Amino acid sequence: MKAFFKTNKKVILISGSVLALGLVAFILLKKKSRGVVPGIEANLLTAPGVAWPLKRKVGASTNSSEKVVIKQLQQYLNTKMRLVEIPLTVDGYFGSNTEFQAQKILGVKSVSFSLYNEIINT
Secondary structure: OHHHHHHOHHHHHHHHHHHHHHHHHHHHHHHHHOOOOOOOOHHHHOOOOOOOOEOOOOOOOOOHHHHHHHHHHHHHHHHHOOOOOOOOOOOOOOOHHHHHHHHHHHOOOOEOHHHHHHHHOO
16 A cells, blocks of 8 residues: 555645645635625615515415515525535525525524615625
């Protein structure tokens, strides 16, 4: 075994370096892609049809105004997750996964208008 490492030392070092660089690049790109999409319009905060607080709705439909607001919330929650966690699907529905992450990250199961406003303006 020692002889193998001695004879292949350069190959092992180069392979390990390439693997480490690839892992670092993957982590950086993954983190960058989970960022909040800029450009939320101010009128979305007071958009008609958004039922505050945002919370899990079982069997109820979510309108288009709420979907936009919930997508922004999901994108924000994704940026606050650890890299080993599976990010939320940014679909505009406040389901069980969104509720779980809101509880874990924000400490609440429903998001009030004032908390949402703080999140978007940070």
